[in-house]
Amino acid sequence: xxxxxxxxxxxxxxxxxxxxxxxHSTISGNEYVYWYRQIHxxxxxxxxxxxxxxxxxxxxxxxxxxDRKSSTLILPHATLRDTAVYYCIVRSLNxxxxxxxxxxxxxxxxxVKP
Amino acid sequence: xxxxTQSPKYLFRKEGQxxxxxxxxxxxxxxMYWYRQDPGQGLRLxxxxxxxxxxxxxxxxxxxxxxxxxxxxxPLTVTSAQKNPTAFYLCASISHSYNEQFFGPGTRLxxx
Numbered sequence: 001x002x003x004x005x006x007x008x009x010x011x012x013x014x015x016x017x018x019x020x021x022x023x024h025s026t027i028s029g030n031e032y033v034y035w036y037r038q039i040h041x042x043x044x045x046x047x048x049x050x051x052x053x054x055x056x057x058x059x060x061x062x063x064x065x066x067d068r069k070s071s072t073l074i075l076p077h078a079t080l081r082d083t084a085v086y087y088c089i090v091r092s093l094n095x096x097x098x099x100x101x102x103x104x105x106x107x108x109x110x111x112v113k114p
Numbered sequence: 115x116x117x118x119t120q121s122p123k124y125l126f127r128k129e130g131q132x133x134x135x136x137x138x139x140x141x142x143x144x145x146m147y148w149y150r151q152d153p154g155q156g157l158r159l160x161x162x163x164x165x166x167x168x169x170x171x172x173x174x175x176x177x178x179x180x181x182x183x184x185x186x187x188x189p190l191t192v193t194s195a196q197k198n199p200t201a202f203y204l205c206a207s208i209s210h211s212y213n214e215q216f217f218g219p220g221t222r223l224x225x226x
Contacts, residue, residue, distance in 0.1 A: 036215075043118075043204050043217030044157070087156065101147070101172070102206075102215060104156035 003027065004088045009109040012082075018075040020108050022088030025069040031092050033064060034102070035073045037084040044087065044104075047073065078112045085109050117141065118218035120205050125223045127192075127199075135190045135221045137205035143216070146188035147206040150174060151220075157204060163188055192223065200225045 005023040012018040024033060034049040048055055048062045050071075055062045061074040075082055087107040118139045127133045139146065145164045149157040159172030163182040177196025182188055188207075192199045205218040 041202070041220070041222070043206070043220050045217070046214040049213065101159055101162060102157075103159075104149075106154070106156050 003031075003090045003103065004105055006086075006088050006105065006108045008106065009111070011111050011113055012075075012078045014080060014112055014114050015077055018073075018078040018082065018110060018112070020073040020075075020086050020088075020110065021070065022073070023070050024088070024090045027068050027090050028092075031090045033062065033068075033071050034089045034091055035060070035062065036087045036089065036102075036104075037082075038087065038107070039084045047086075078110075080112050080114065083110060083112045118205060118207055118216055120203075120218035120221050122221060123219065125221055127223065127225055129225055130194045132191055132193050133223065135192065135203055135205075135223070137188045137190065137218060138186055139188075139205075139207045139216070139218075140186060141207055141209065141216060142185070143207035143209050144185070145208045146182070147208075147215075148172075148178075148180065148188070148190045149204045149206065151202040151204060160190065160203075199223055 032049050032051050035047040036044040038044040048057055048060050050062045064071045085107040087104050089102050121136045147162045148160040150160055151157050158174050160178050161172055161180045163169035166182055166185050169180050169182050179191045203221045206215050208215045
């Protein structure tokens with residue numbers, strides 16, 4: 001079972017910031033928070049990941065709470081092309097065994113509207 | 115350009131037939147994965163391989179088989195034992211530094 005909880009859907013106006021929440025209250029110390037997105041009928045695309053510090057790249061920002069029990073993915077200026085399902089995943093860095101596998105839940109369907 | 119290729123993009127098969135889905139990567143990644151996705155659902159892990167000639171079952175391996183004879187290739191066979199094979203199948207790989215997982219474009223399998 002997925003270790004994260006996300007709202008099933010969200011809307012965002014084009015040009016505005018999209019803030020996607022994720023709850024991961026059972027996260028352990030060696031687990032990172034990863035975000036992927038999947039545009040309809042395509043393979044998922046990596047967005048960003050982090051451990052405890054906030055992270056930013058060219059696609060998005062990731063804000064992780066101090067207790068690490070929740071996080072928020074921020075798309076600063078959403079466009080119509082950002083309409084997709086966004087998956088929040090917690091994952092161990094243990095390369096051996098299955099702990100490092102990604103476990104995808106149902107994600108949040110983000111609809112960016114003109 | 116480096117990446118993961120899956121073929122074919124669409125596949126139709128008759129009930130009772132085995133079918134093999136191709137997955138090739140030129141990223142020099144060690145680990146490769148197969149996932150299944152049903153409409154409106156997340157991805158479920160079928161099989162994974164962390165090294166050549168070795169692979170492990172995921173959460174829903176029944177009715178599927180894989181091989182890993184080369185680092186670049188991880189084909190998935192959907193056997194007639196798989197009761198409900200119609201789905202979107204995704205292949206992925208990850209480097210030993212274990213950060214970003216790359217996904218292929220997927221194969222949509224329909225059983226007629």
